[in-house]
Amino acid sequence: MYSLPEQPEAIPYVTSYYEERWGFCLTDNCRKKLKPGQYHVFIDSSLTDGSLTYGELILPGKTEKEIFFSTYICHPSLANNELSGPAVLTFLAKWLTSLENRRYTYRIIFIPETIGSIVYLSNNLQAMKENVVAGFNVTCVGDNRAYSYLPSRRGNTLADRVTLHVLKNLHPDFVQYSYLDRGSDERQYCSPGVDLPVVSVMRTKYGCYPEYHTSLDNLDLISPEGLSGGYSVLKKCIECLERNEKLAVTVLCEPQLGKRGLYPNLGTKKNREIVKDMMNLLAYCDGEHDLLAVAELIQKPVWEFFDLVDQLKQHQLLRVVES
Amino acid sequence: MYSLPEQPEAIPYVTSYYEERWGFCLTDNCRKKLKPGQYHVFIDSSLTDGSLTYGELILPGKTEKEIFFSTYICHPSLANNELSGPAVLTFLAKWLTSLENRRYTYRIIFIPETIGSIVYLSNNLQAMKENVVAGFNVTCVGDNRAYSYLPSRRGNTLADRVTLHVLKNLHPDFVQYSYLDRGSDERQYCSPGVDLPVVSVMRTKYGCYPEYHTSLDNLDLISPEGLSGGYSVLKKCIECLERNEKLAVTVLCEPQLGKRGLYPNLGTKKNREIVKDMMNLLAYCDGEHDLLAVAELIQKPVWEFFDLVDQLKQHQLLRVVES
Amino acid sequence: MYSLPEQPEAIPYVTSYYEERWGFCLTDNCRKKLKPGQYHVFIDSSLTDGSLTYGELILPGKTEKEIFFSTYICHPSLANNELSGPAVLTFLAKWLTSLENRRYTYRIIFIPETIGSIVYLSNNLQAMKENVVAGFNVTCVGDNRAYSYLPSRRGNTLADRVTLHVLKNLHPDFVQYSYLDRGSDERQYCSPGVDLPVVSVMRTKYGCYPEYHTSLDNLDLISPEGLSGGYSVLKKCIECLERNEKLAVTVLCEPQLGKRGLYPNLGTKKNREIVKDMMNLLAYCDGEHDLLAVAELIQKPVWEFFDLVDQLKQHQLLRVVES
Numbered sequence: 001m002y003s004l005p006e007q008p009e010a011i012p013y014v015t016s017y018y019e020e021r022w023g024f025c026l027t028d029n030c031r032k033k034l035k036p037g038q039y040h041v042f043i044d045s046s047l048t049d050g051s052l053t054y055g056e057l058i059l060p061g062k063t064e065k066e067i068f069f070s071t072y073i074c075h076p077s078l079a080n081n082e083l084s085g086p087a088v089l090t091f092l093a094k095w096l097t098s099l100e101n102r103r104y105t106y107r108i109i110f111i112p113e114t115i116g117s118i119v120y121l122s123n124n125l126q127a128m129k130e131n132v133v134a135g136f137n138v139t140c141v142g143d144n145r146a147y148s149y150l151p152s153r154r155g156n157t158l159a160d161r162v163t164l165h166v167l168k169n170l171h172p173d174f175v176q177y178s179y180l181d182r183g184s185d186e187r188q189y190c191s192p193g194v195d196l197p198v199v200s201v202m203r204t205k206y207g208c209y210p211e212y213h214t215s216l217d218n219l220d221l222i223s224p225e226g227l228s229g230g231y232s233v234l235k236k237c238i239e240c241l242e243r244n245e246k247l248a249v250t251v252l253c254e255p256q257l258g259k260r261g262l263y264p265n266l267g268t269k270k271n272r273e274i275v276k277d278m279m280n281l282l283a284y285c286d287g288e289h290d291l292l293a294v295a296e297l298i299q300k301p302v303w304e305f306f307d308l309v310d311q312l313k314q315h316q317l318l319r320v321v322e323s
Numbered sequence: 324m325y326s327l328p329e330q331p332e333a334i335p336y337v338t339s340y341y342e343e344r345w346g347f348c349l350t351d352n353c354r355k356k357l358k359p360g361q362y363h364v365f366i367d368s369s370l371t372d373g374s375l376t377y378g379e380l381i382l383p384g385k386t387e388k389e390i391f392f393s394t395y396i397c398h399p400s401l402a403n404n405e406l407s408g409p410a411v412l413t414f415l416a417k418w419l420t421s422l423e424n425r426r427y428t429y430r431i432i433f434i435p436e437t438i439g440s441i442v443y444l445s446n447n448l449q450a451m452k453e454n455v456v457a458g459f460n461v462t463c464v465g466d467n468r469a470y471s472y473l474p475s476r477r478g479n480t481l482a483d484r485v486t487l488h489v490l491k492n493l494h495p496d497f498v499q500y501s502y503l504d505r506g507s508d509e510r511q512y513c514s515p516g517v518d519l520p521v522v523s524v525m526r527t528k529y530g531c532y533p534e535y536h537t538s539l540d541n542l543d544l545i546s547p548e549g550l551s552g553g554y555s556v557l558k559k560c561i562e563c564l565e566r567n568e569k570l571a572v573t574v575l576c577e578p579q580l581g582k583r584g585l586y587p588n589l590g591t592k593k594n595r596e597i598v599k600d601m602m603n604l605l606a607y608c609d610g611e612h613d614l615l616a617v618a619e620l621i622q623k624p625v626w627e628f629f630d631l632v633d634q635l636k637q638h639q640l641l642r643v644v645e646s
Numbered sequence: 647m648y649s650l651p652e653q654p655e656a657i658p659y660v661t662s663y664y665e666e667r668w669g670f671c672l673t674d675n676c677r678k679k680l681k682p683g684q685y686h687v688f689i690d691s692s693l694t695d696g697s698l699t700y701g702e703l704i705l706p707g708k709t710e711k712e713i714f715f716s717t718y719i720c721h722p723s724l725a726n727n728e729l730s731g732p733a734v735l736t737f738l739a740k741w742l743t744s745l746e747n748r749r750y751t752y753r754i755i756f757i758p759e760t761i762g763s764i765v766y767l768s769n770n771l772q773a774m775k776e777n778v779v780a781g782f783n784v785t786c787v788g789d790n791r792a793y794s795y796l797p798s799r800r801g802n803t804l805a806d807r808v809t810l811h812v813l814k815n816l817h818p819d820f821v822q823y824s825y826l827d828r829g830s831d832e833r834q835y836c837s838p839g840v841d842l843p844v845v846s847v848m849r850t851k852y853g854c855y856p857e858y859h860t861s862l863d864n865l866d867l868i869s870p871e872g873l874s875g876g877y878s879v880l881k882k883c884i885e886c887l888e889r890n891e892k893l894a895v896t897v898l899c900e901p902q903l904g905k906r907g908l909y910p911n912l913g914t915k916k917n918r919e920i921v922k923d924m925m926n927l928l929a930y931c932d933g934e935h936d937l938l939a940v941a942e943l944i945q946k947p948v949w950e951f952f953d954l955v956d957q958l959k960q961h962q963l964l965r966v967v968e969s
Contacts, residue, residue: 017904018904018905114900118900122898153930179929180943182929191898191900192894192929192931192933194898194899195932249514252517253440253510253511254441254510254511254514256341258340258341280503283505283513284476286518572837572839575768575837575839576767576834577833577834577837581663581664602833603826605837606833606837606838607799607838620826621826
């Protein structure tokens with residue numbers, strides 16, 4: 001029997017693998033109420049050969065290069081540390097499906113943790129190594145207490161760069177973990193020889209809140225605000241990746257903006273800011289730095305430049321070097 | 324009519340480009356004294372096709388490699404933010420002309436800002452890209468309140484290294500700006516595809532003092548001390564560049580200084596320091612680091628090693644690997 | 647006559663090179679007791695051509711690659727700043743001799759400082775440049791006041807990495823010097839063109855304690871604790887080097903530890919730590935990082951992984967990529 005004396009109203013979540021044994025999890029209060037005596041135990045379960053089932057959604061894009069999302073489905077009774085992942089990823093998949101012009105192909109999977117990702121990798125490793133440019137392990141995205149980032153093993157992949165850029169700009173007080181703190185499917189995705197560029201984007205990380213792995217990790221713990229925060233950060237990462245490319249200015253020296261109609265007529269503060277952003281874009285788009293790197297140099301969120309990039313492309317002042 | 328209510332005795336400097344319009348700049352006090360009524364305006368000016376004139380001085384040296392200086396001449400009524408530049412650069416040119424053995428060729432230009440540098444680049448870009456090893460935009464070198472450095476776009480060119488070395492050693496409290504703070508001709512010299520190694524060395528930077536772009540940026544603001552400070556820093560940069568080279572020690576292990584007459588007879592504090600400097604030079608001149616880098620490693624101004632380098636060359640203990 | 651008014655009971659250690667002169671070192675108290683008058687001086691010495699004698703011990707290992715140790719023997723009356731070096735190195739040599747399976751060859755020399763290392767290099771440079779992977783200058787390893795590290799000229803050699811790892815983990819309050827503070831035979835071993843990976847591991851560094859170069863640097867200053875501390879750090883460096891190699895995990899994804907008998911049956915805190923260490927080893931041994939680098943990534947002493955590496959090799963989960 002497993003209970004938690006310090007959390008007398010919580011039922012612990014205890015697992016045992018690869019060994020035939022059994023036990024009961026219950027609240028400590030319930031345990032204390034049990035009267036001494038003999039109990040009959042009936043376990044309504046069976047041990048038979050089964051199969052491993054997982055969900056997979058491939059949304060094709062203009063290129064074969066892929067953005068990868070993975071979430072796990074093995075203990076859905078826990079709310080933040082599990083159900084939030086499939087929930088948020090389902091809505092992301094719906095939104096991605098609705099997009100008409102996806103640049104990247106999207107690979108989205110719903111698997112049991114650990115064994116599921118290992119099985120999935122054994123079926124798809126070669127294609128994923130060739131195509132995945134950034135990947136995200138989606139877990140613990142339901143509560144509203146923190147934003148968290150756990151890097152890939154190498155720590156400097158495109159997935160790391162875009163996640164850091166988004167969190168730094170949207171939620172500068174986010175918690176940064178180390179790969180030493182890992183505990184989910186990045187353990188497989190980033191293992192030597194697999195080495196996919198996969199990070200974890202979370203609200204409050206597994207193992208870092210008192211309700212973790214107890215019956216208190218329930219629907220009271222998560223909230224629409226919590227889930228929508230997780231959803232928004234991941235959506236922003238996708239938007240940044242879809243727009244990220246290496247751009248180069250097509251003219252030498254600063255172009256004359258006035259005769260191209262790019263110089264605002266009114267000298268408002270907003271307009272001065274737009275001109276400054278435009279000049280900075282033209283100063284840093286050198287064909288070597290991608291747009292994410294340019295935005296980091298300018299110290300502004302990359303999404304504030306999307307409209308300007310469109311305008312400058314229309315006027316043939318920026319051209320794509322590598323996308 | 325343009326005036327500054329907060330600086331009632333200052334006439335603002337207001338410009339308008341590429342549009343046919345007019346206005347008057349005046350002090351706010353003067354404006355307040357104007358009586359209501361109709362005024363006749365007479366603008367003693369004409370709008371005709373003209374030409375762009377600039378000054379250029381090429382001082383040949385032993386190599387075709389060039390040090391480049393640029394200053395602007397478009398609004399000389401302003402003292403720190405303009406006239407100081409041509410003034411200091413004229414004196415630097417005089418001093419450079421007087422040098423008998425210039426290693427580098429010097430390209431010195433006096434141009435109108437922005438349009439002048441663009442025109443000059445369109446005429447000389449290829450030669451400059453091949454030959455310029457370091458360049459300096461000379462502006463705001465007349466007041467006596469600060470020393471300032473604005474890096475090149477890449478930030479790690481020889482011009483950046485020598486300027487940082489000189490300012491760190493002569494004026495350790497100098498103000499370091501970012502390329503995001505740019506506002507003068509480095510905007511053209513460092514633009515993608517041009518990419519010349521050009522920095523700005525200044526006293527108080529344009530835009531960073533209250534008299535900027537008003538009639539108060541006049542001869543009262545600048546001073547002999549201010550101008551000579553700007554002159555001295557740039558001269559020191561030139562001296563360091565002229566002496567910078569990759570040196571390698573010619574013997575294995577520390578040479579015996581005594582039998583070469585390099586060991587001072589008197590054990591004074593000064594002499595102990597000289598021996599230490601000499602041993603450090605011999606320890607770090609490995610043919611990989613240039614003299615500037617060696618001085619940074621030893622944490623002393625590079626000019627304190629010039630005499631020692633001469634001595635050690637004379638005794639065949641140092642040889643030039645690359646100059 | 648040389649005495650130290652501020653240390654009236656200390657006899658200074660004064661040397662003069664390459665010049666025929668003489669002098670007496672004595673305590674300042676003794677000097678003050680001397681009565682005025684004429685003294686007869688008898689110097690029981692002779693100036694004749696001699697020879698330079700040094701001790702050399704080569705202990706062959708499985709590979710020709712070498713670990714190099716050097717200590718000096720020119721003024722053995724001083725205890726910390728000299729005799730401690732030969733003493734500790736003698737005991738290290740004894741221990742090394744007793745090892746049955748040395749991976750590396752060991753080159754151990756006892757030389758007079760400066761001239762001895764120069765002579766030794768002139769006889770052995772080529773072989774040493776080819777084979778030495780890490781070297782240690784052993785000096786001032788006798789007192790019990792501090793641990794000190796003086797880097798090689800380049801600062802990032804294997805000798806630097808292992809010394810920093812050992813001191814950081816065993817004596818985190820160790821004193822880190824710069825190569826600018828050098829003053830012993832690393833001056834020759836690290837000179838340009840010689841460039842051996844040699845560091846100095848010390849207790850209190852020469853020149854940094856009041857008894858230095860006086861008769862007070864005697865057997866009272868050093869102690870069994872001091873000497874054994876110096877010995878232990880150097881021994882630990884050797885043990886880490888002998889075990890350092892590039893390892894790669896042989897399977898993709900995390901291996902199942904249970905069926906290999908690698909998963910502890912008891913869930914004690916100690917066992918959980920062991921599993922964590924094992925998983926971290928498997929996560930970071932990617933064939934690119936050597937074991938020292940892996941331990942730095944895991945932020946634990948490398949020696950805590952030696953047994954685990956053996957176990958994982960036995961189970962064919964780790965293989966040697968480069969040793």
